[in-house]
Amino acid sequence: xxxxxxxxxxxxxxxxxxxxxxxxxxxxxxxxxxxxxxxxxxxxxxxxxxxxxxxxxxxxxxxxxxxxxxxxxxxxxxxxxxxxxxxxxxxxxxxxxxxxxxxxxxxxxxxxxxxxxxxxxxxxxxxxxxxxxxxxxxxxxxxxxxxxxxxxxxxxxxxxxxxxxxxxxxxxxxxxxxxxxxxxxxxxxxxxxxxxxxxxxxxxxxxxxxxxxxxxxxxxxxxxxxxxxxxxxxxxxxxxxxxxxxxxxxxxxxxxxxxxxxxxxxxxxxxxxxxxxxxxxxxxxxxxxxxxxxxxxxxxxxxxxxxxxxxxxxxxxxxxxxxxxxxxxxxxxxxxxxxxxxxxxxxxxxxxxxxxxxxxxxxxxxxxxxxxxxxxxxxxxxxxxxxxxxxxxxxxxxxxxxxxxxxxxxxxxxxxxxxxxxxxxxxxxxxxxxxxxxxxxxxxxxxxxxxxxxxxxxxxxxxxxxxxxxxxxxxxxxxxxxxxxxxxxxxxxxxxxxxxxxxxxxxxxxxxxxxxxxxxxxxxxxxxxxxxxxxxxxxxxxxxxxxxxxxxxxxxxxxxxxxxxxxxxxxxxxxxxxxxxxxxxxxxxxxxxxxxxxxxxxxxxxxxxxxxxxxxxxxxxxxxxxxxxxxxxxxxxxxxxxxxxxxxxxxxxxxxxxxxxxxxxxxxxxxxxxxxxxxxxxxxxxxxxxxxxxxxxxxxxxxxxxxxxxxxxxxxxxxxxxxxxxxxxxxxxxxxxxxxxxxxxxxxxxxxxxxxxxxxxxxxxxxxxxxx
Numbered sequence: 001x002x003x004x005x006x007x008x009x010x011x012x013x014x015x016x017x018x019x020x021x022x023x024x025x026x027x028x029x030x031x032x033x034x035x036x037x038x039x040x041x042x043x044x045x046x047x048x049x050x051x052x053x054x055x056x057x058x059x060x061x062x063x064x065x066x067x068x069x070x071x072x073x074x075x076x077x078x079x080x081x082x083x084x085x086x087x088x089x090x091x092x093x094x095x096x097x098x099x100x101x102x103x104x105x106x107x108x109x110x111x112x113x114x115x116x117x118x119x120x121x122x123x124x125x126x127x128x129x130x131x132x133x134x135x136x137x138x139x140x141x142x143x144x145x146x147x148x149x150x151x152x153x154x155x156x157x158x159x160x161x162x163x164x165x166x167x168x169x170x171x172x173x174x175x176x177x178x179x180x181x182x183x184x185x186x187x188x189x190x191x192x193x194x195x196x197x198x199x200x201x202x203x204x205x206x207x208x209x210x211x212x213x214x215x216x217x218x219x220x221x222x223x224x225x226x227x228x229x230x231x232x233x234x235x236x237x238x239x240x241x242x243x244x245x246x247x248x249x250x251x252x253x254x255x256x257x258x259x260x261x262x263x264x265x266x267x268x269x270x271x272x273x274x275x276x277x278x279x280x281x282x283x284x285x286x287x288x289x290x291x292x293x294x295x296x297x298x299x300x301x302x303x304x305x306x307x308x309x310x311x312x313x314x315x316x317x318x319x320x321x322x323x324x325x326x327x328x329x330x331x332x333x334x335x336x337x338x339x340x341x342x343x344x345x346x347x348x349x350x351x352x353x354x355x356x357x358x359x360x361x362x363x364x365x366x367x368x369x370x371x372x373x374x375x376x377x378x379x380x381x382x383x384x385x386x387x388x389x390x391x392x393x394x395x396x397x398x399x400x401x402x403x404x405x406x407x408x409x410x411x412x413x414x415x416x417x418x419x420x421x422x423x424x425x426x427x428x429x430x431x432x433x434x435x436x437x438x439x440x441x442x443x444x445x446x447x448x449x450x451x452x453x454x455x456x457x458x459x460x461x462x463x464x465x466x467x468x469x470x471x472x473x474x475x476x477x478x479x480x481x482x483x484x485x486x487x488x489x490x491x492x493x494x495x496x497x498x499x500x501x502x503x504x505x506x507x508x509x510x511x512x513x514x515x516x517x518x519x520x521x522x523x524x525x526x527x528x529x530x531x532x533x534x535x536x537x538x539x540x541x542x543x544x545x546x547x548x549x550x551x552x553x554x555x556x557x558x559x560x561x562x563x564x565x566x567x568x569x570x571x572x573x574x575x576x577x578x579x580x581x582x583x584x585x586x587x588x589x590x591x592x593x594x595x596x597x598x599x600x601x602x603x604x605x606x607x608x609x610x611x612x613x614x615x616x617x618x619x620x621x622x623x624x625x626x627x628x629x630x631x632x633x634x635x636x637x638x639x640x641x642x643x644x645x646x647x648x649x650x651x652x653x654x655x656x657x658x659x660x661x662x663x664x665x666x667x668x669x670x671x672x673x674x675x676x677x678x679x680x681x682x683x684x685x686x687x688x689x690x691x692x693x694x695x696x697x698x699x700x701x702x703x704x705x706x707x708x709x710x711x712x713x714x715x716x717x718x719x720x721x722x723x724x725x726x727x728x729x730x731x732x733x734x735x736x737x738x739x740x741x742x743x744x745x746x747x748x749x750x751x752x753x754x755x756x757x758x759x760x761x762x763x764x765x766x767x768x769x770x771x772x
Contacts, residue, residue, distance in 0.1 A: 006057050008617065009317035011050070011229060011258055013647050015058055024226040024253040028060030031225050032086065033216065036066050036200070037073035038272040039287040039294040040085045042308070042329075043231075043263040049312045050260070051229055052091045063223055064093040067100045069215050071199040079200070081287070085295040089305050096223075100215050101201045103222055107210050108162065110218060110248050111173060111191060115154045119247055120191060121147055122157040124171045133179075134187050141179035141187040161194055164207045168194050175214075177243065185240050189213060217241045218248070220255035228255045231262035232321055261318040266326040266482040268293045269490055283494060284478075288533075290543050291478040291498050301475060302519060302529025302545035307336035320652065320690075323483065333546050337519065337527040342370035344511055345383065345416065346522040346542075347462050348472055348502035350390035352436040355421060358387030363466075368417040381510040385418055388464040390506055392524075395459045396437060398426060405457030407437065414458045416523055420445035460523040467506035471541040472528070474500045507542075514540045524548070587620035600625045608638040617646055627658040627665040634669020641672050648686060652693040662696030671699040681758070684708040710758070717766050720753040725770065735771055743767070 006012060015028055030051040034040060040048075055062040064086055068074050086093070114120035123130065123144045135141035149157075158173055160166065173192035181187050191214040196207045210218075220228045228241075238257045245251060262270075269275065275292065278284050287294050290301035298308070311332035315324055345368075364385045371377040391407065400408040407413055412422045419441045427436040445453045478498045484490040511520065516535040522528050526547040530540040591598040597619045604615040618628050631641045649668065653661060663671075671692060675685045680703060688708050692699060703709055724746060725732050731746060743764075750763050 006613075007050075007053060007317075008646065008650075009260075010319060010647060011227070011260060011317060012054060012057070014258060015054060015227060018226070019058065027224070027226055027253060028055055028058040029063070029224055029226045029253075030055045030060065030229060031063040031065050031220065031223065032091065033065045033067045033219070034082050035070070035073075036068055036075065036078040036082060037070065038078060038276055039081050039292075039296050041270055041272075041275065041293045041295065042265065042268075042298065043270045043293075045085075045089060045295055045308050046263045046312050046315075047229070047231070048086055048089050048091050049309055050317060052089075054227070054229075060226075061096060062091065062093055063096040063098055063225065064091065065098040065100070065219060065223070067212065067216065067219070068199070068201065069100050069209050069212060071195060071197040071209065074200050076200050081296060085299075088299060089295065089308065098219070098223060099201060100210075100219055101199065103215075103219060104202065104206055104210070106222065107215060107218055108208075111210075111214075112155065112158065114175065114191070114247060115158055115173075116151060117247075118151060118176065120173055120175050121149050121154045122161070122171050123147070123174045123188075124157075127169060130172070130174075130190075134184060135179070137184060141181075141184075143179050144174070144188065147176065147188070158192075161192070161208050162206075164196070166194055168196055170194060173208075175240075175243070175247075183236055183239050185213070185236055186243065189240055213237055213240050214244055217244045217255065217257075221245055221249075221251045224253055225255045226253050228257045230257060230259055232259045232319075233262065235259045259319075261321045263315070264321060264323045265293065265329065266323055267477045267479045267484070268326065269479070269484050271485070274485075274490060277491075281491075283491070290473070290475050293478075300529075300532065301543055302337075302527065303333055304336055304340070307333045310336060316650070318652070326477070326482075330546055334527070334548075337521070337545060341519045341521040341527050342379070343372055343523050344370075344508055344520040345460050345462050346470065346472070346505065346507040346511070346525060346528075347390045347392050347460065347467070348474075348505045348522075348525065349393040350462075350464075350504055350506055351393040351396055351434070352464060353389040353391050353421070353461070354436065354438050355387040355389065355441050356424065356438055357440045360387070362386065363463075366418055372417065381508075383417070383508050383510070384463040384466040386463055386465065389415070389461050390464050390467065391415075391437075391459055391461050396423070396426070396434065398434065406459055407439075412455045414445070414455050415461045416458050418446065418461070419443070420453055420455050460525070462506050462508050466509055468509055468512045470505045470507045470511070471534075471539075472502040472505040472544070473531075473542065474502055474544045476500075505542075511540065512538055516540070519545075521548075587616055590621060591619055594622065597622060597625060600629075604638075610638060610642055614642045614646065618642065623657060623659050627668070630665025631669035631672065633666050634671075634673050636669050636672035636676050640676050641669060644668075644672050644675070644685075644689070648689055649693070652690055661693055663692045667692070667696075667699060674699055674703060678710065679703070680708050680710050684710065714762070714766070716754070717750075717758055717762055720750050720758065721763070721767055721770055724749045724753055732771065743771070746771075 018024060019026060019028070032048050032051045034044065052062045054060075064083070066079060066082070111120060121144075123146050125133070125144055125146065130144070133142045133144060157171065161171060161173070171194070172190050174188045175191055177186050177188055179187045190211050192208050192210055194207060195209050198204050199206065217228075234257070238259070241257050245254060264270070270293065275287070275294065278292070279287055284292055288296035288300045290297055311329050314328055314332055365382045366385050367380050368383050369375060370379040370381065395406040395413075397404055397406070397408050400406075400411070404411070405413075407423045409423055409426060412420055414420050421439040421441045423437055423439050425438040426434045427438060429435040442453065476498050477495055479490070479493045480495040481487065481493045484493040487493050507522075514520070514530045516530050516532040518530040518540070520528055525544075527545040528542045529545050531543050534541040591601055601615045601619040604610045604618060605612065610618070617624075619625050628641060628645060631645065632638060645668070649658070658665070671689060674680060680688065688699065688703055688706065691697075691702055691706060728746065728749065735743060735746065746767060750758065750767060754763075
């Protein structure tokens with residue numbers, strides 16, 4: 001097993017349990033399966049980091065596979081962009097690059113097998129007729145009039161479909177399952193459709209293409225994927241995923257699908273269709289427009305892979321969908337750029353300043369450090385200073401408010417890294433507008449050390465004659481509302497100020513030679529990135545990655561140490577970044593600064609017998625430790641409380657602090673005590689905990705109200721088994737004919753029939769007896 005830091009989420013728990021049980025031959029194989037019909041976005045980035053991260057942590061591998069089953073929407077351009085994005089995020093698939101189209105012949109052979117075994121048929125209804133006959137959640141479906149075609153007729157029609165004898169839409173291949181199935185997706189799902197279109201890899205060799213729900217599980221099985229991780233919208237598809245694998249198996253290893261909450265981010269849309277619309281209607285400059293939530297757009301804006309990893313760690317891997325505050329992403333970006341961006345001077349909206357008492361013709365070369373707050377990092381550059389300067393127009397006010405700390409008539413400020421100046425006069429234009437300032441300087445005020453002269457504020461500046469004209473783009477959120485998708489038209493919510501060009505912007509001379517993709521913090525302005533596409537030698541184009549203002553930090557301060565303190569690198573600009581601190585290191589720092597937390601850590605290990613990992617996670621902050629202590633009052637075992645808190649409750653809490661849940665620490669302890677007493681199964685316990693996290697209440701009362709108490713009554717189990725066996729006669733017949741793997745299918749059906757409350761061991765014993 002790899003030495004990589006182990007993830008802390010419910011999927012990692014599943015993988016660890018599989019490894020302990022020796023499943024899948026001890027292998028961990030994940031995959032990232034994008035459709036090449038657009039650029040990847042930040043939601044895909046979360047999935048990439050999860051899949052590649054889990055495989056790396058457990059000594060496995062991750063496959064990059066393109067699900068190219070729809071030739072109408074797929075392009076080679078998208079394939080190349082996706083590979084670049086995955087590689088940029090740190091994904092290493094080695095030799096394991098695959099395409100669904102690699103398996104078209106094998107998938108077709110599997111489909112013929114389904115036809116020969118009577119599990120698939122060719123349907124000649126129109127698309128509208130099929131849709132209407134499928135029914136709804138309230139209304140069962142109706143069998144197709146072509147459902148009872150003979151095997152020979154179906155094979156002939158399917159082969160003629162492949163041969164190109166029929167036009168698009170003339171017929172489809174459907175799985176023969178159950179048109180009254182409670183899961184609408186299981187009502188004779190489409191497996192193949194006709195599409196006369198050239199494919200980006202197979203050209204015109206095929207005119208029938210497999211549907212995603214049929215192709216996807218087979219691709220996993222062909223490649224030996226063990227843990228097929230997808231987002232929650234595919235939860236209902238899992239039953240069809242399993243049907244395809246069970247019908248065409250056996251497989252070793254047999255893939256299993258697991259779902260996690262997809263990323264829904266405020267002020268953002270994630271629909272590829274909507275992102276494509278923005279591109280096609282030229283609302284943005286392209287897929288890599290720095291305002292787009294695409295990986296390419298974020299990369300061009302100056303966001304780093306490390307920032308996206310920090311963001312993914314911050315939001316975690318949850319089981320329930322929720323809207324993530326975009327402030328969390330901005331917090332991660334600022335925290336990452338803080339320690340990797342040298343400080344530089346730039347004025348975006350210049351206001352001329354004349355220093356009246358500066359010696360005529362004199363130019364002083366100031367030696368300013370790249371890291372003024374961290375002198376040990378070293379590195380500096382020469383910045384010219386003369387009697388003609390430029391300051392930010394917003395740093396002057398004719399009639400300043402009471403708390404004004406910048407320039408105003410009669411006010412003094414320090415010019416960053418230079419002298420104190422006093423505004424003597426505002427120079428007016430013909431219309432009375434301020435066109436410049438006349439100031440004086442204090443020759444003895446140079447320097448900002450302990451003995452320096454104190455003034456109320458500091459402003460940035462550049463030399464008027466020797467600064468460099470610069471193209472500076474000020475990017476902001478693309479949408480003006482938090483949930484654009486909730487509005488009648490998401491296009492109406494576009495932020496008109498999402499891109500502003502700072503006309504007349506000037507930077508200090510040292511930035512003239514900044515290389516494409518260089519990063520700097522423009523003092524008091526924000527973090528800026530030299531555009532890798534539009535920058536030219538001697539003329540970098542600057543993209544603002546993010547502003548300095550951070551409204552999220554105050555909210556997150558209790559959970560995450562201050563980003564500035566978290567970066568203690570000593571390297572000069574351009575040097576490779578030092579290893580960044582892990583979350584475990586942050587927790588260790590918190591204990592070092594808080595003796596009470598350190599004492600709890602020692603107590604948990606020595607007195608309660610918890611592992612070092614458990615003690616570490618439980619004492620990362622005061623609130624978590626207090627919640628755990630409160631839970632111990634509920635008479636539950638400490639090890640059980642720790643397990644349920646770290647493995648389940650943390651995931652259900654998602655973005656919320658434990659103290660913000662409607663479930664108190666003491667009530668959580670009483671819930672765990674019910675589990676310890678054996679009063680509910682593991683599955684029922686998860687259901688109960690989700691209910692308590694959502695609505696609160698007393699655990700025992702909710703247990704009874706939801707009917708989740710473990711069913712150990714032989715009669716009740718017998719009744720549930722009898723109902724399931726009567727409903728699935730074909731599965732029973734196949735099991736008795738030798739397909740012993742169907743025991744798991746039937747066992748799952750009985751558990752579902754009892755709402756997960758039956759004793760699984762008792763169900764297995766009785767079911768095995770009944771099946772003979």
